[in-house]
Amino acid sequence: MASLIDIRRRIRSVKNTQQITKAMKMVSAAKLRRAQDRVIAARPYGSMLRQMLADVAVAAARDVDAGHNPLLAQRPEHRILLVLVTSDKGLAGAFNSNLIKGAQRFILERSDAEVTLELVGRKGRDFFRKRRARISGDYTNLAAKPAYSDTAAIARKAMELYSNAEIDAVYMIFNEFKSVVAQKLIVSRVLPAEVPQQTEIRDFIFEQPPAQMLNQLIPRYVEMEFFRALLESTAAEHAARMTAMDAATSNASEMIEKLTLYMNRVRQASITKEIIEVVSGAAAAE
Numbered sequence: 001m002a003s004l005i006d007i008r009r010r011i012r013s014v015k016n017t018q019q020i021t022k023a024m025k026m027v028s029a030a031k032l033r034r035a036q037d038r039v040i041a042a043r044p045y046g047s048m049l050r051q052m053l054a055d056v057a058v059a060a061a062r063d064v065d066a067g068h069n070p071l072l073a074q075r076p077e078h079r080i081l082l083v084l085v086t087s088d089k090g091l092a093g094a095f096n097s098n099l100i101k102g103a104q105r106f107i108l109e110r111s112d113a114e115v116t117l118e119l120v121g122r123k124g125r126d127f128f129r130k131r132r133a134r135i136s137g138d139y140t141n142l143a144a145k146p147a148y149s150d151t152a153a154i155a156r157k158a159m160e161l162y163s164n165a166e167i168d169a170v171y172m173i174f175n176e177f178k179s180v181v182a183q184k185l186i187v188s189r190v191l192p193a194e195v196p197q198q199t200e201i202r203d204f205i206f207e208q209p210p211a212q213m214l215n216q217l218i219p220r221y222v223e224m225e226f227f228r229a230l231l232e233s234t235a236a237e238h239a240a241r242m243t244a245m246d247a248a249t250s251n252a253s254e255m256i257e258k259l260t261l262y263m264n265r266v267r268q269a270s271i272t273k274e275i276i277e278v279v280s281g282a283a284a285a286e
Contacts, residue, residue, distance in 0.1 A: 018252035025245035032238035085174035086121030093244035151226040177235035
């Protein structure tokens with residue numbers, strides 16, 4: 001049986017841990033609000049960009065003299081670039097483990113292809129470095145202050161590799177923010193670019209040739225997909241960490257209650273033992 005000093009020391013340790021988890025929960029809640037605002041603000045832009053791309057693609061398809069964009073070229077997927085977006089820090093529940101498992105499952109399902117990893121986030125980088133995976137680049141500290149220029153550089157690198165036929169497809173794995181308690185694992189193909197299908201044909205008057213506009217919109221669309229993935233992942237990370245820290249705080253409260261009850265029982269047993277000893281001693285003296 002543990003002594004009262006050991007139990008009090010353990011209760012004090014759990015209380016200190018509870019204060020830390022509660023503070024981390026509050027910090028994540030504040031960061032989540034800002035990250036959620038950025039995601040909500042970026043979604044309409046991405047939606048309108050996809051709509052515009054669909055309209056221009058319909059008009060460009062009518063132009064028989066238009067050239068073929070290399071980012072639309074369909075090839076057998078023998079060499080694949082997989083962009084994995086994880087977090088730089090842990091203590092976020094199953095946030096990173098789900099992403100890493102998704103990447104491993106992706107690689108296993110395409111065992112006949114050569115999969116090269118482009119890793120965004122320290123957790124994914126450390127995991128695949130230890131396993132000596134094929135890595136073409138890694139990036140850290142992007143989620144702290146998501147910037148369009150950072151993800152655009154990664155997107156331009158992927159587009160250059162695809163345009164030069166060094167890779168046959170570009171996929172991206174990230175967590176999409178749904179709510180505070182729900183994140184969705186997304187596996188999306190970025191290249192070759194999939195032009196959204198336009199069911200309704202609209203008659204637009206273009207100042208520039210539609211094919212030329214399409215060649216300018218596709219790179220912007222790909223860059224936006226990379227930036228949107230980082231924004232979604234950042235918001236999902238803060239939500240997952242806030243949920244994990246809230247659960248840790250609740251578990252600490254339950255543990256403190258159990259330890260306090262156990263401490264009272266030990267103290268009561270100690271007092272009872274002392275009383276028995278005193279009574280036994282008095283009876284023996286008589």
